[in-house]
Amino acid sequence: MVRNPASALRKYLLGGRIGNSGCLFDRSKDVISHHRIHHGARTLQTDADHAQPDTAIPFRKQLKEEARKRKAELKESAKTKNRSLEQWELTVGIEIHAQLNTARKLFSSASSTFDAAPNTQVAYFDLALPGSQPIFQKETLIPALRAAIALNCRIQKTSKFDRKHYFHWDQPAGYQITQYYEPFAKDGHISLYPHDGIAKEDGDEVRIGIKQVQMEQDTAKTTTTLGDVHLLDFNRAGLPLIEIITQPQIHHPQTAAALVRKIQILLNSVDACVLGMQSGGLRADVNVSVRKRDDVGKGFEYGDVQGLGKRTEIKNLSSFKAVEDAIIAERDRQIALIEGGGFVEGETRGWNIGNPGTVRLRGKEGEVDYRYMPDPDIAPIVISDDLLDHVQNTLGVLPEEEIRLLVADYGVTTKDAMSLVSLDNGYRVEYFRNVVDHLVALTSRDVSAGSSKPQNASDEAVSQTLKLGRLANNWVLHELGGLISSEEHNKLDFTPEGLCQQISHEELATLIHYIETKRVTGRAAKRILVDLFANATEGTKVSLDELINSHGLWFTPLASEEYAAIAMRVFDEKVAQEILDGKEGKINYLVGNMIRLAEDGKVDPVEATQAMRKAIETFKASRG
Known part of the structure; x- marks a missing residue:
């Protein structure tokens, strides 16, 4: 094989240039005569007999041009997309599940340790063994009350537990114990401000209603391995959770992420929860719907809001970024679906980091599918005024x-x-x-x-x-x-x-x-x-x-003559002129060079700045 000189390879790789032969290999002119070589987005016409000057575009310049074109296309696409979004209204409601800061599970005395070896913190009731009974652990109510009060909720003096029926391997009883009909807290709200990271369209403040806060038990943890094998850890089964259900009053993905972030900070500040999203102690489900802005008043009813589009639910989002990105992906999917003549189905969908869109998991169950019923084995919870006063007085600064x-x-x-x-x-x-x-x-x-x-x-x-x-x-x-x-x-x-x-x-x-x-x-x-x-x-x-x-880092002051000498060593007339022309920030560049030139701990930035200004004034005077 014929070897090419390094200079020829360098010209090709860095400059996009090919020799007169039109090929890196030494072939006969008959083979390459009038041969067209395609390179990226352009075509080089080669002819051994041509004596045209080399007008090839350098490869780096070509890449820059292509990047500039892509950027312009994306900008135009964004404008078109924004015009489309002006015709649609997004509505989001969020359900946040947070693990309470307690030593025991909700209905058993098993420890709620988060990092114990699998299946070592499990009571009979956690496995739904025949004959086992739920025993409400009263201490779990305290962090739940802290959370509800911090969310400005009205505390129900009497609350009850219900059974939510569904069958899955992570729920051994065939139902989850929750509070559906009579939760312990209702009618709260949380206010978000620009410093919380809300969308600029929401202005200086947006207030999101909290429909209810309810206590419920967590499910077992499933780990999927190779060969479609599912391993179950029942340490998590029965852990005490609160579910915070917001009203569908969020209209921007950025604001939805800001809400989840603020609720996590709020729960941590009142010591209601032990872990955040990054550790799996807080998870969010988002309900997303879109509707034409001129269709206000038509459609479905969710919470206290009427006339919404058909909603889908995206389950188990585990980061603030995931909340925002999943809502954007689902919003765009629903808009494209409706504009293409289709319709949105009520379903549960999933989202994973890196995926361009959401994926269908299953049809959305309705309330009737869960066959809610009061749990006959658990007595109502009665909350006294003394307990409420104590929790309120010990809540601390929000x-x-x-x-x-x-x-x-x-x-x-x-x-x-x-x-x-x-x-x-x-x-x-x-x-x-x-x-x-x-x-x-x-x-x-x-x-x-x-x-x-x-x-x-x-x-x-x-x-x-x-x-x-x-x-x-x-x-x-x-x-x-x-x-x-x-x-x-x-x-x-x-x-x-x-x-x-x-x-x-x-x-x-x-x-x-x-x-x-x-x-x-x-x-x-x-x-x-x-x-x-x-x-x-x-x-x-x-x-x-x-x-x-x-x-040897103690500061030893230099004499003014020493500062002046260092200033002259790094002085740059071009930079000095830019400073005199009004670019004051450039002086930091010269002062930084003074600090780097001297030994550690020897140059005081204030003294160095004064010395450099004197040098610049001298330079100005010398220029007349």
Whole structure:
């Protein structure tokens, strides 16, 4: 086989050019004369006798052109799709199943441990063995009440359990115990705001009604293996759940995902549930329907809303992204089906990540199919006023109020406040408060040692807390967040009291205080934080000061002449002119080069910025 020179291959691969022969191989001119070679979207006309100049389009440029065309096509397709959606109204109702934070199952004394070995936490009743009876575990009512009160529900003083009949291998009794006719909570609502992530079409606030909250038992867990073998784990059978049923009042997929996210944060904040969507402790079913906007008042009735299109239910969505994407896929499927002359069937559908659409699972059962009946073996639950008062008084601060306080008291943004509240089951926000408290104490100690208190000490304290709160927020959210990964051993372990096993709040507060008092630079502090975390992860604890000493990272102030010399070493006339022309942000580029040029811990960004501005002024004066 004839070998081609590297230069010919390079021209072909990087430039899309082919030699005059029209082929990479050394064949006779008779074979390749007037031969057409198809390459991607274009055709190269080759002729050995042609002496035309090489006008081939470089391959990279061709790819860019094709990408630009695809982008334009997608944009036009989106416009067409949006025009179509303007004619249709989407309506969504959601059913959220959340596992309650209790030690026992709903109707047996078996443990509700989530990670126990399969089929080791199972009572006779969980398997529906003949003669076994349900015994309501009263303690399961407490977290359920917390959840319902947080969702602004009206608590029913008397509630009852019913049997919902269906036959599947994960339900050994042939029915599920739930609350259909007389649930323990009704008529709630939850309000969503832009910072919750609702669709912009919903404006500044959207209020979603909660039809009811009911207690019910979970089913066994099914694991499917090769050969269509299904393994059953009855540890999950009988675990206590609440089902939160919303009114069909959601009209945008983004808002639906925001609702599920906020409910998860809310349930965690009142200690009602142990696990979120990411761990399987919360699952969502969505009911989706579409209708022509000019058909309002016609159609079906769901909940308190009339005139809706035929709905389908998508089961067991296990992430916020899955909720949004599944609704979009099903909405588009129903619209295309109706516009093509078909009709939507009431059915249960499934959705998996990566699939372009939903898939049919089975026909949708109606209420009559489940043959609901009151359970004759379980007495009604009677809730006293004393119990309600106790739960209400011990509920604590709800997320919306927590966010408001973080913004008002610590000066953080609403977005950052939401992140603090939602991360690590709400433990991160307690850690943040501990950091700020210690930071304030360190700052106050320095002030007391230096001078007497100012006359407006109260205002000064508030201003100082806001400043330190913003500083601490950046380190607690972003710098700590940059340390961790998805690996199990590389995570931050927070306790409900806001303590951290790897980096204590005292260490982080002291590190931030060192930056504020110019004992270390911000760049050096980031390096120190990485070392602190690495040492703690490896099981070797080294103090903060020992780390700074070992690396020589204490800040040593440079003289103004030294700053000027460093500034001139990295000075760039072109960048300086852009700064003089109004591009102020460019100065950060030059200052960054100054910091990188010097040793760690030697350059103060403020001093460096001042030195660079003087250099720019000198340059301006020299230009006249």
